[in-house]
Amino acid sequence: MTPRARRRLVRVVKRIALYAAALAFTLFAVFPFYWMFLTAFKQNRDLYVGGTVLSHIPWIFNAPPTMEHVELLFRQTLYLVWVKNTVLIGAAVVVITLLLAVPAGYALARLAGRWGERLGIGVFLTYLVPPTLLFIPFSRVITWLGLQNSQWALIVVYPTFTVPFCTWLMMGFFRSIPRDIEEQAMIDGYSRAAVVRKIVLPLGISGILTATIFAFTLVLQDFVYALTFISAVPKMTVSLGIPVALVRGDVFYWGSLMAACLITSIPIAVVYNLFIDRFIQGLTAGAVKG
Amino acid sequence: MALPSRVSPGAAALAVSFRRRTLADREDWLARLMLAPALLYVAALVGVPFVLALALAFSGARAGSLDFAWVGWHNFLTIIPDPQFQRAVWNTLRFTLVSQVLVIVLAVSAAYVLSAAFAGRRIVRFLLLLPWAAPVALAAIAWTWIFDSTFSVINWTFLVMGVTRRWLYWFGDPALATIAIITVHVWRMFPFATVITLAGMSSIPQEINEAAVVDGAGFWRRLFQVNLPLLLPIITVAVLFGVVFTSTDLSVVYLLTRGGPYNSTHVLASLAFQRGIFGGDLGQGAAVALFLLPVLVVVAVLMLRTARRAEVGT
Numbered sequence: 305m306t307p308r309a310r311r312r313l314v315r316v317v318k319r320i321a322l323y324a325a326a327l328a329f330t331l332f333a334v335f336p337f338y339w340m341f342l343t344a345f346k347q348n349r350d351l352y353v354g355g356t357v358l359s360h361i362p363w364i365f366n367a368p369p370t371m372e373h374v375e376l377l378f379r380q381t382l383y384l385v386w387v388k389n390t391v392l393i394g395a396a397v398v399v400i401t402l403l404l405a406v407p408a409g410y411a412l413a414r415l416a417g418r419w420g421e422r423l424g425i426g427v428f429l430t431y432l433v434p435p436t437l438l439f440i441p442f443s444r445v446i447t448w449l450g451l452q453n454s455q456w457a458l459i460v461v462y463p464t465f466t467v468p469f470c471t472w473l474m475m476g477f478f479r480s481i482p483r484d485i486e487e488q489a490m491i492d493g494y495s496r497a498a499v500v501r502k503i504v505l506p507l508g509i510s511g512i513l514t515a516t517i518f519a520f521t522l523v524l525q526d527f528v529y530a531l532t533f534i535s536a537v538p539k540m541t542v543s544l545g546i547p548v549a550l551v552r553g554d555v556f557y558w559g560s561l562m563a564a565c566l567i568t569s570i571p572i573a574v575v576y577n578l579f580i581d582r583f584i585q586g587l588t589a590g591a592v593k594g
Numbered sequence: 595m596a597l598p599s600r601v602s603p604g605a606a607a608l609a610v611s612f613r614r615r616t617l618a619d620r621e622d623w624l625a626r627l628m629l630a631p632a633l634l635y636v637a638a639l640v641g642v643p644f645v646l647a648l649a650l651a652f653s654g655a656r657a658g659s660l661d662f663a664w665v666g667w668h669n670f671l672t673i674i675p676d677p678q679f680q681r682a683v684w685n686t687l688r689f690t691l692v693s694q695v696l697v698i699v700l701a702v703s704a705a706y707v708l709s710a711a712f713a714g715r716r717i718v719r720f721l722l723l724l725p726w727a728a729p730v731a732l733a734a735i736a737w738t739w740i741f742d743s744t745f746s747v748i749n750w751t752f753l754v755m756g757v758t759r760r761w762l763y764w765f766g767d768p769a770l771a772t773i774a775i776i777t778v779h780v781w782r783m784f785p786f787a788t789v790i791t792l793a794g795m796s797s798i799p800q801e802i803n804e805a806a807v808v809d810g811a812g813f814w815r816r817l818f819q820v821n822l823p824l825l826l827p828i829i830t831v832a833v834l835f836g837v838v839f840t841s842t843d844l845s846v847v848y849l850l851t852r853g854g855p856y857n858s859t860h861v862l863a864s865l866a867f868q869r870g871i872f873g874g875d876l877g878q879g880a881a882v883a884l885f886l887l888p889v890l891v892v893v894a895v896l897m898l899r900t901a902r903r904a905e906v907g908t
Contacts, residue, residue: 325707326718329700333722333785336736339747343739355742355750356761362747408632415625423629429894430640434842436863437887440870440880441646447660464639467632496624527731527845528863532871547735547849558739565736569728576727577720584793 337566344563345369351559373559374567383564385538386545389455393541394523396459401466401519406512408467409474410500414483424475431468435528438464443532457533458526458541466522470515473583477511478504514582521576524568542568650880657874669881678857682865683885689772689861690841690889693779697836698829700780701787702822708788709795719789726785734849737778741765741850768858771851775859778850779840787832794828795821830900834893841889862886 342365343351350367353360360366377383412420412427442461451457485507486499494502505512523541530544537549546564550557651670654663673679708719725733740747741764752758764774798821806816822829844863847853853860853868860868862885870879 322707322710322712329704329707330718330721332781333725336733336740337724339740340736352745354744355746358754362750404632404635407628411625411628415621425898429897430636432838432893433640434838436842436844436866437647437883438643440866440876440883441643441650443657443871444646444650444655444876445643463635467636471632496621525729543729543731547731562736562739565732569732572729573724573727577723580723584789
């Protein structure tokens with residue numbers, strides 16, 4: 305083999321290895337979602353075939369797909385009620401979060417000076433205080449407030465992690481707006497408040513949108529608090545209702561259950577994906593020395 | 595602000611009274627005003643429960659009533675000799691450590707793959723992120739179905755490929771249940787770590803690697819002596835996140851095994867839930883959960899050090 309042909313061969317082999325590795329990682333990540341999809345649309349006689357029957361391949365549709373599980377989910381379960389609950393709770397939490405986090409983020413980015421930096425890190429660290437450390441004392445606080453089994457409990461508690469996270473996010477965002485623009489406006493006679501209203505907020509719309517999306521997805525991600533505070537099935541959120549209440553007696557309705565998982569997670573995942581770069585940027589800014 | 599001394603006091607007063615000063619010009623007060631609501635909310639609803647968590651751990655409090663009886667170290671003396679509790683501490687540690695080691699290996703290799711230019715890279719990145727973006731409880735219930743005792747698709751595949759001959763009861767055997775739980779944690783955390791590592795990689799200047807190639811460094815040498823050291827701070831951030839999310843997670847264990855079989859897979863979070871909420875013994879549950887605190891303190895300290903180092907670097 306000529307050296308040239310060998311180099312080409314090496315290149316082709318490298319290329320194939322690259323695609324194989326990319327494929328392997330993707331399959332590992334995606335396979336549970338594929339399995340949700342198959343389960344959601346398989347007929348029961350195709351779905352409930354024991355895994356020891358080696359001649360029946362579970363990875364494909366062996367019988368025509370069916371909508372029956374999806375119909376069952378929408379018509380005979382409380383899925384849509386949970387979706388409604390989640391949207392309402394999410395909307396309330398987003399409003400509270402933005403009202404608290406946007407001004408705080410701006411103050412940390414612009415006004416607080418040196419200790420703003422430390423405070424910013426401190427705020428981010430409170431986001432890392434996990435629900436599993438706080439759900440027991442919270443259950444007592446919620447009893448004090450008389451909010452057991454009420455969605456208000458979740459609306460009060462969720463901002464404890466959305467506010468720190470979004471404050472930190474907004475701080476990074478406001479820092480990326482050049483200071484000069486604001487100083488220019490103040491020289492022209494604007495007060496700081498007018499600068500915020502007329503210049504910073506219009507420029508910050510995309511940051512606020514990002515904070516909204518993240519606050520909402522954080523609400524959707526929660527399982528611990530919902531499990532602790534809400535026991536009435538019609539009051540549950542999707543993240544709690546689907547895994548806990550889509551069961552009749554001891555029987556899981558896997559078709560409908562997986563349909564619910566798929567329908568809920570895919571839209572969230574798509575939206576989240578569109579915004580994640582902002583989060584990664586904030587997290588990695590300065591963490592690598594070039 | 596100090597005015598240059600050449601300007602007469604009268605002129606300065608004129609300049610200031612040009613527009614009436616309002617609260618919005620007093621920046622120190624404005625900063626406090628804008629920060630206060632967020633800080634108060636967080637202090638009230640993270641700080642107070644946090645102190646309450648400490649207090650409850652020394653109390654005989656029960657769910658459903660509001661009385662509060664001081665019992666001293668009683669809860670700790672009850673749980674520390676309890677084999678179930680010791681098992682939970684050990685499980686929390688090993689689930690976290692094993693899964694994070696696997697996450698680092700997978701994330702660095704996946705980031706290497708993704709940093710190469712190839713067709714469909716954006717789609718691969720999108721798909722890789724699905725596990726991190728999907729609500730964890732929904733993913734956990736999907737894995738419960740994947741590991742089902744009768745219909746497990748993994749078992750079917752293993753049987754066909756000849757990996758195993760006997761049927762694997764994933765949630766019926768402590769070792770298999772451990773593998774299942776770690777698999778789910780790795781699956782959930784590695785996409786996030788990959789994307790962070792990738793972001794770090796793209797910020798390493800191309801010339802450094804080119805210079806290493808010119809100096810005759812091979813792939814492995816460049817990996818271990820050039821790229822990984824440069825990536826270390828950012829991988830630390832990813833791992834610290836992973837440690838927090840894995841060690842404090844309740845949903846995966848709760849939905850997959852409920853701590854079974856024979857209470858062999860309980861972690862601190864699930865045991866605290868079991869004792870505190872199901873069992874109604876808030877005091878004991880709080881005491882169990884409190885053992886998560888050392889992990890979090892270590893993570894917080896490391897996070898601050900990484901942040902400071904980065905600050906110095908820029």
